[in-house]
Amino acid sequence: MSKVREKISAPATARNRDPILEVLKAELPRRGTVLEIASGSGEHAIYFTGALAPLIWQPTDPDPACRNSIQGWWWDVQLNNILPPLDLNVCDEPWPVETTPPIEPITSIVCINMIHIAPWKACEGLMKGAGRILPRNGILYLYGPYKQKGEHTAPGNEAFNRSLKERNPEWGVRNLEDVIAEAGKNGLTLVRTVEMPANNLSVIFRKS
Template identity: 60%
Template sequence: MEIIYFFCIFTLMNLLVQKKHAPAADRNKEPILEVLKGCLPNHGTILEIASGTGQHAVHFIRNLPNHYWQPSDPNGDSRNSISAWWWEVQLNNILPPLDINTQDDIWSVEKIILPLPVSSLVCINMIHISPWESTIGLMKGAARILPSDGILYLYGPYKVKGKHTAPSNELFDITLKSQNPKWGVRDLEDVKKMASDHGLTFVKTVDMPANNLSVIFKK
């Protein structure tokens, strides 16, 4: 009995240590949720690509109780953090995080059976913090996985018609490229073209706080 008790305490401590916190996710989770409520279908599993800490996953699914939320991230520390956030809320409509790298030809989600089929994809702050190949992979995956009328929701900073929308985004772009020359704030037109090349129709953008955009596509 004591062994089980200590095992439970050890597991709990281990999970809490792995829980990460991103202040930006706290700031943007409410404005993003408002846009998601207005554009997501009212059923199905939402597949989140590049979930990061897991803060968004728990906040969104608390407020979208008719859905399942499938978080994912290729980074093991992020998946541990998502599990730790999940453990705290114990909601049964958040599924265990998957290891998904958009650059892979087949995603792990395509090999499993979900409680409900994927109805939409959400990808927040990945496109500019990864090589362009990740965006190509994202569009390929959306084309394979989304049903007809399924939604692809993106969030982040974008250039519009080749120009930064704010000096702070220009500075951010320089910082990103200094960390990795393959990263950088993308031009919205390039993202739209890549989506269209993969059968996704641009729906709209929504201006978001701190010079970010929500970008919505439909299959």
């Protein structure tokens, strides 16, 4: 098997992809390119691309193993509305899509399960980049566990937070109000939150 086909399987994606897809169908613009931040294995990218055509999907991840995996999953399905994965670290400026934009303009950004598994500066970088890149009325979609008013919303999330901090003290379940404030600094207004299975939230912002 060639290196570009080393697929990673993340079992959680099979559990959360349908509930997430329902929200994406309701919230994403119908046209343009969706920039996915932190695509990980690429399983979400392949699943959502198939269901959301004619939207174009641009997967990204800073981890080369993840980009190999995304290519591997793509190889199996050969969809024509998904672009090759880009090396994108949200903390870098500019993002590669700013220097070489996709042919179809970016109308939304999707970021699933990243801001709690990265230092806070990744949330800051994500919001800054979304503020720079999204057009007026563009959508930023986030998915993951959140604290609300400083409190965990379920014992499972509290235990998850402890395990994250054991792996890296800079990681951790974020406070929703802090994320909303960071978005606001970059011209992004909260549209709504949607409660998701397993004590997760979809959080949808619009660029003003």
